[in-house]
Amino acid sequence: MTQKSLGSTRKKGVLDFISENTFIHILLSIILGFLVGAIFLVIMGLPVDRAYGKLIDSVTTLKGFSTVIVYSVPYIVAGLSVMFSFKTGVFNIGAEGQFVMGAITAAVIGIVCKDLPSWLLIPLCFLTAMIAGALWACIVAVLKTYRGINEVLSMIMFNWIAFYLSNFIAGLPGIKNTGSTEATQNISSNAMITFPKDFNTSMGLDKSFNWGIIIAIVLTVVIWFIIEKTTLGYELKSVGFNRYAAEYGGISVNRSIIVSLAISGALAGLAGALLLMGRAKRISVFSSQEGYGFAGIVVALIGCTNPFGVFISGIFYGALIFGGSRLTLVRSDDGLRCVPTQLINVIIGTVVFFIAISVIFRYVKYLKRSKKPTDGNNSGSAKGATIK
Numbered sequence: 001m002t003q004k005s006l007g008s009t010r011k012k013g014v015l016d017f018i019s020e021n022t023f024i025h026i027l028l029s030i031i032l033g034f035l036v037g038a039i040f041l042v043i044m045g046l047p048v049d050r051a052y053g054k055l056i057d058s059v060t061t062l063k064g065f066s067t068v069i070v071y072s073v074p075y076i077v078a079g080l081s082v083m084f085s086f087k088t089g090v091f092n093i094g095a096e097g098q099f100v101m102g103a104i105t106a107a108v109i110g111i112v113c114k115d116l117p118s119w120l121l122i123p124l125c126f127l128t129a130m131i132a133g134a135l136w137a138c139i140v141a142v143l144k145t146y147r148g149i150n151e152v153l154s155m156i157m158f159n160w161i162a163f164y165l166s167n168f169i170a171g172l173p174g175i176k177n178t179g180s181t182e183a184t185q186n187i188s189s190n191a192m193i194t195f196p197k198d199f200n201t202s203m204g205l206d207k208s209f210n211w212g213i214i215i216a217i218v219l220t221v222v223i224w225f226i227i228e229k230t231t232l233g234y235e236l237k238s239v240g241f242n243r244y245a246a247e248y249g250g251i252s253v254n255r256s257i258i259v260s261l262a263i264s265g266a267l268a269g270l271a272g273a274l275l276l277m278g279r280a281k282r283i284s285v286f287s288s289q290e291g292y293g294f295a296g297i298v299v300a301l302i303g304c305t306n307p308f309g310v311f312i313s314g315i316f317y318g319a320l321i322f323g324g325s326r327l328t329l330v331r332s333d334d335g336l337r338c339v340p341t342q343l344i345n346v347i348i349g350t351v352v353f354f355i356a357i358s359v360i361f362r363y364v365k366y367l368k369r370s371k372k373p374t375d376g377n378n379s380g381s382a383k384g385a386t387i388k
Contacts, residue, residue, distance in 0.1 A: 170184045
């Protein structure tokens, strides 16, 4: 047996296991996020067990979990959007603008074509929202591939263009709410995808529980199939791994980037339509960006850029957002105390921070491995070569 064979059969330590397992990175990051949140609760003099207990209780009842599902659907689809572009090595920070364009497009169709039957109006809203999101992403893709313009910079600018364009459209005559509310009219009831109100009430579900979760499940499976089982998915992943090797192998890098961003933008636009048609009913005049597209980046990271992981992380994110909104008052030893809603943002930010620096584990492992050959060469490399 050679020294190389001995090295290959050595038992893996804890550091090796952690550095090679992305799921462990995510799990540790989530635990650390809640730990940091607990530290802030202690500093504010609030009972950690009661605060986190109320958070868990709010999302584990039947009605609470159904509300979590309603909250989660836009995050899941937005996460799938960002994840898909990641596979081609493109950072779709423009998902926010694509989300907004999809939502406002679906709103306009849902208002202007309000007399169409549901079986026609709902698919039309979805289709136009996807086209709007795809076109918004394709503009950036073309600028990147044919003009060499950095996609991150152009996407950030297009996010703001979408923001102000949505506000402009929401104020147009025939679209704007005739009351004092700065928002569009409500879309037609024929464009809503919620289950019948009587059904939701009788089952003890949230009043906005809708078909969106079924759509999210189908999209998750479809995206997984495209990425893992099709030629298109192979080409997109090849470009993401090494665009120069992919181009040498005959794959059109420019076409792959455009296709990837088009599909990613379509998913982001659909996410906007699902929020509108499942819960929001109308588009408000924004005072700031709502952040669903940016949340998709977080969901994609927590989900390990895997479609099924993104689905689970989207539900987790939705549970945090909804549960955090219920952390208003917590009973402590000196009476009822208010828990700042920013606590959830602290937890989410900490989780993302630790996921981002998880590369340290791999770096430490690399240093550990690079040190051993040096020791062997200095002390016993000749002896190791003759071991039988």
